[in-house]
Amino acid sequence: MTEPKELNPFRTLAMPPPQAAAAPDLLMPKSEEESIREELERGILFTSVEKMVNWSRANSIWPLGFGLACCAIEMMAALAPRFDISRFGAEVMRASPRQADLMIVAGRVSLKMAPVLRLLYEQMPDPKWVISMGACASCGGVFNNYAILQGVDKIVPVDVYVPGCPPRPEALIHGIMKLQEKILVSRVELGPIARKTRKGAA
Numbered sequence: 001m002t003e004p005k006e007l008n009p010f011r012t013l014a015m016p017p018p019q020a021a022a023a024p025d026l027l028m029p030k031s032e033e034e035s036i037r038e039e040l041e042r043g044i045l046f047t048s049v050e051k052m053v054n055w056s057r058a059n060s061i062w063p064l065g066f067g068l069a070c071c072a073i074e075m076m077a078a079l080a081p082r083f084d085i086s087r088f089g090a091e092v093m094r095a096s097p098r099q100a101d102l103m104i105v106a107g108r109v110s111l112k113m114a115p116v117l118r119l120l121y122e123q124m125p126d127p128k129w130v131i132s133m134g135a136c137a138s139c140g141g142v143f144n145n146y147a148i149l150q151g152v153d154k155i156v157p158v159d160v161y162v163p164g165c166p167p168r169p170e171a172l173i174h175g176i177m178k179l180q181e182k183i184l185v186s187r188v189e190l191g192p193i194a195r196k197t198r199k200g201a202a
C-alpha cells in the first residue's frame with residue numbers, strides 16, 4: 001500500500017491542475033512546465049521587499065555603546081559569553097551614533113546628561129529605536145529629585161521599556177526580542193521610486 005503523497009507546506013507557485021494532482025503517475029513523463037516548476041521550488045523563496053527589509057533589520061541591530069549607571073553593568077553582562085546577545089544579532093556595539101540604530105538607555109539620566117543624550121539620538125541615522133533599561137531610565141526610579149530626569153521618554157521616543165532595578169541580562173534580551181517583533185511588523189519607507197513614462201520622463 002503506497003503512502004499518500006504529502007503536500008508541500010512551502011509551495012508558493014501556482015498549484016498544478018487538479019487532474020494532475022488527483023492522479024499522479026510516476027511513469028508518465030512530466031511536462032516541461034511541471035519540470036520547471038519543481039526546479040524553481042527547490043531553491044527559490046518568494047517574499048516581499050518589506051518583509052525582507054524588516055527581517056534583515058530585526059536581526060542585525062547595532063546598539064550604541066554607552067552606559068549611564070549601574071544598569072550598564074547588566075547590559076555589559078548581556079554582551080558577555082554567558083548571555084551572548086550575538087545570538088540575536090545585536091552584539092555589534094558601535095562607538096559612534098552615526099553607525100548605530102539602537103539606543104539602550106541603561107541607567108538614570110541626569111538633567112546635565114539629557115541634552116547630550118538627545119544629541120546622540122539625533123545623530124543616529126533612521127530608522128532608529130530606543131530601549132529604556134531599568135526603573136531609573138523609565139521613570140526616575142528611586143531618584144525623585146531635582147537632578148534626575150523623571151523618564152527618558154520626555155526627551156526621546158521609547159520603543160521598549162525593560163523594568164527592574166537593575167534588570168537582569170535576560171530581561172534586556174527579552175526587551176531586544178520584543179523590539180525585534182516590533183521591527184518585523186513595521187512599515188518600511190522605501191523612498192521615491194523613479195518611474196519611466198513612455199516619453200522617457202522620470
Ligand code: SF4
Pocket residue numbers: 069070071106107108133134135136137141164165166167
Ligand atoms: S534602575 Fe537600579 S540599577 Fe538601574 S540605574 Fe537605577 S538604581 Fe541603578
